Amino acid sequence: MDLATLSLFLPACFALNMAPGPNNLLSVSNATHYGFRRACTAGIGRILAFAGMIALAGAGLSVVLQTSQWLFQAIKIIGAAYLLYLAWQLWRANPDAGQQVTGAAAGFFALARQEFLVAAGNPKAILxxxxxxxxxxxxxxxxxxxxAVxxxxFLLLEWIAISAYAYMGLHMRRWFAEPRGKRIFNRCCAGLLSAAASALLMAKRA
Known part of the structure; x- marks a missing residue:
């Protein structure tokens, strides 16, 4: 692969990595609630999901998604339902609690599983x-x-995006230190996740 190709690929790829979306929003929320390090390590779940998608795309499974209407619909409905579940958990979270939850305990595996499921629940990603x-x-x-290269x-740049959004969330935690601020932030995130779920439900195959 020559330098000319890389000079085109890297900025275009990074723009995709940094685009606001459910996973990047989740990084912001996790950093706000649990800290920068935990939000970054939770991103391993997203990386694993995307690595699997890249492997499947390379193997040609994307053709199945493009031709199978019911499979595409099933995956996006499950993904949208999970986003709505996370949105509901954020909406009803207690802002006075010392630890906020977004559907499960705040351990590494729980947060990584969230990242994995949100990424895996979007069939447009593999396309x-x-x-x-x-x-x-x-x-x-x-x-x-x-x-493979x-x-x-792509995955390395995605990790940078995870860290960037987590860093933003870390600073936002200082802005929303009071319970009222936490409630506003949680409900804003819930609204954005619900909007992402709606957009996913309306998505059509390329």
Whole structure:
């Protein structure tokens, strides 16, 4: 893979990584409630989900999603339902509690599982990998190797995005130290997650 291709891929890829979405919003919320380090480590769940999607896209499973209407609908309904569940938990969270919860205990595995399920519940993601990554693959060179390199770079940039959004959430925690501020923040996040669920339900196959 030459430098010219990388010079096009990296900024375009990072723009996708930094785009606001349910997972990045979750990083902000987790950092606000549990701290920067825990929000970043929870992102491992998202990385694992995206790594699996990249592997599936490379194996051609995206064709199944593009041709199977019922499978696409089933995945996006489950994903939207989980987002709505998280939104409900945030909406009813007690702002006076020392630890906020978004559906489960605040341990690493619980938060990582949230990140994984939110990422895995969006069938458009695997289609995005199929539509985006191949644009930077040279068919005259070994395709699997190029796809693997692009996938690793995407995941590295995604980790930077996780850290960036978690850092924002860390500073927002100082702004919402009072119970009233926590309630406003929780309900704003709940509204945005509900909007993301609605957008997911309206999503159509590319």
């Amino acid at each position: 995005l990998f199929t539509a985006f990554l191949p644009q930077f693959v040279d068919p005259t060179r070994p395709v699997p190797t190029q796809f 692009l996938g690793v770079l």
